[in-house]
Amino acid sequence: MTKVTAIGVLRFVTPPVMLWPMPARHDHERFYDRVILLFLLALFLLASPLRHWWATEETTWLAPYLIWGGIIALAYWLQRRMERHDH
Numbered sequence: 001m002t003k004v005t006a007i008g009v010l011r012f013v014t015p016p017v018m019l020w021p022m023p024a025r026h027d028h029e030r031f032y033d034r035v036i037l038l039f040l041l042a043l044f045l046l047a048s049p050l051r052h053w054w055a056t057e058e059t060t061w062l063a064p065y066l067i068w069g070g071i072i073a074l075a076y077w078l079q080r081r082m083e084r085h086d087h
Helices: 006-013 027-047 063-086
Strands: none
Touching: 027 063
16 A cells, blocks of 8 residues: 655645746836826826825925926936847
8 A cells, every 4th residue: 555645745745836937127118107107107296196295375486396307307308218129
């Protein structure tokens, strides 16, 4: 008679852990994730109740321009970084 142990049963029941490796994410997918995050940040800064904080009379007139400039600079940086990875 043969003995069946718990380890022997598990060996035949469970598949190997790494049958197929997970596909690597491409740089384009990461780029799109960053673009979406930039869009959400811009939406948060420009269309949320936070806007009332930087659009009050007590803040400097330069605040909206600094926010827009920061968003444009981040978009430019993302675009340049993506061009570098394409070549």
